[in-house]
Amino acid sequence: MEEIAYSVHPIIVTLVGALLGAGYFAFLRWQTQVGSVNISLLIGAISGALGATLLTAPLGYCMFQADQKSEDILVGWIAVALGLLLTLNIFSNLLWRYFRGQRLLPRGDTTPGAFRGRFGLLYALAVLSPTILVLIYFVYLPMFDTLRFSTFLARFGAPRTRFICVSNFSRMLSDVDYHSNLFLSFALSFGIILIAMSLALLIASMLNQPIRGANLYRTLLIWPYAISPIVAGSIFGLLLGTESGIVNRVLDLLFGTKVPWLVSIPAAQISVVLASVWNVIGFNILFYTAGLQTIPKDLLESASIDGASAWQRFARITFPLLSPFTFFLIVTNTIYAFFDTFGLIFVLTRGGPTESTFTAMYRVYVTGILASDIGKSTAQSLILFLIVVGITIVQFRVGQRRVQYGNY
């Protein structure tokens, strides 16, 4: 058998992972001062080695072979880093639970009202099976396919596929168009979160006041939640049309200018943000209203008696206690900006002018469906997946800490 030449040998990759893992666990041990040093180092090294091989070994360490370009090696190290992030977090969590004497696994469920009888497991399997089967076949297997195809040269309609290692990813590193698509997605989320969430919080705070007609106001304010992005895009296409649009009509009367909203940069991007904000604000108001009702009135009253001003009550009590809702909304708004704006952009600007309103999801559609490139589009989908996972983890971690802060 021919010896494969590596520019970075798999053993070195594994050792680097083990060293980093041991270092991280040593740091945790020093920080917490709980548990045995030797066991920390050992488990740290093992989980580090596991993390370094997790994403690279299934591909045969192909990105570290001698004939690969430097971008592929970089992608290889990114894969090592992602694997490490996953395994080090899981194992450190488990190990320190063990050190603290906590349960490693969730408690075997002891529901008080559970049905007794011999066929409990069978019965449970029967009622759970529709959900589980659909999830396996239409979520887990496509997820696996997405991972697999992202390392392939594959096209719709072409029966032959070829393994091309991480080329689909390494080409992204120099794909300037894709960078601007990703940037637009992030900028869009930022704009939506900033505008739609702060306005929604203001409106929800007003709705939460003891005023007449609050229920009517609420109904009139949250209904855009029911409107589809396609419809939102269509309406804003009418409002923002250069000649036909009512917005330009008003601008013309007031200032004597017309803005080519949908056909110039950056006006087109701003138009997309405006339409998206209108589309999601009802949802945000809905959840902020729900959140404000969870805040105990007596807490605000006693703060009021102690002489706290309205702003102080908001900044010191209401806003911190709302943080679980805020983080939830950040996640849902980001997911809206990344994925659901597709339909809105599809009718409002068609991605134009000159691809300036192509979001990363729009790019997946263009690459995968219009250009039939399965490999490249699944690689782009995986980037989106990583972003969703990243945001969810950040939300979960920060959210947990802040909830504990407000837990009384």
Next chain:
Amino acid sequence: MTESASSRFVFDPSAGKHRPLWRRLIPQRWYAHLILITAVVIITFPMFYALLISTQSNPEVYNHKFTPGTMFFENLHTVMVQRNMGRFMLNSFIIALSIAVGKTIMSVLAGLGLVYFRYPGKWIVFGFVIITLIMPGDVLLIALYRRVVSFDAWPHPYVALTLPLLASATGVFIFRQHFMTMPPDLSEAAQLDGASPLQFLFRVLIPLSWNTIGALMVIMFLFGWNQFLWPLILLRDQDLQVVQWGMQSLTQNLEVGDNFGPMMMGVIITSLPPMIVFLILQRQFMKGFALTRDK
């Protein structure tokens, strides 16, 4: 608690009677009303304007007339008959209803299986379901599409369209939480009476869960009605397309703009069903999420 402190938080209609006339004319917390009315005007205006345009002809649109036009029935005819929106609405209604009903039934059953039985590894099953929350359908779009079209024995394209969407981590989570808040005495009593788990589900759990079911049905119906990208790539036959697809077909040549009346008529009829569902089930929806002010 002092009287003045509590009155800041409790609305008391009789309080106004001892006030001077100008205080009675200007509502309490006028700033809240001002902000809310501004918000209502801004948020409602686009839809109101769409309704107005849906009755107008193109010259009327370009002249920015703020009166209802004369083309209401013509536009309605153009959209429903010529542009086939009636058919698309029926298609979307079938799809959205199947998704809403299917997702709810599957979620209720899964919730039952996750709460009312005792077996090892239950948390693994729950984790298996809940972790799919981080895998949005759009991320899986290409692979799912490939998987669905590679199977050619689908009885109907709509089965291929709806089946992958039927499992719902959100729904399972909501029903699991809901069932866990039910008093255990309920199922103890049901077991004493010799009820099977499914009898318990239909006779006890479901009658106690209508608000949750209603809330979930609203979300799922909207989710199904607003489907666009998945039908766009999956359905080859244009007559089977969904209402959102029909809506986007009305917006072709947006900047040229020779069809604003029919386009806004499309907006109105595409938005009516979800808004009606939302308004009718609003009470369930709010209660399902514990959003009513007086709880």
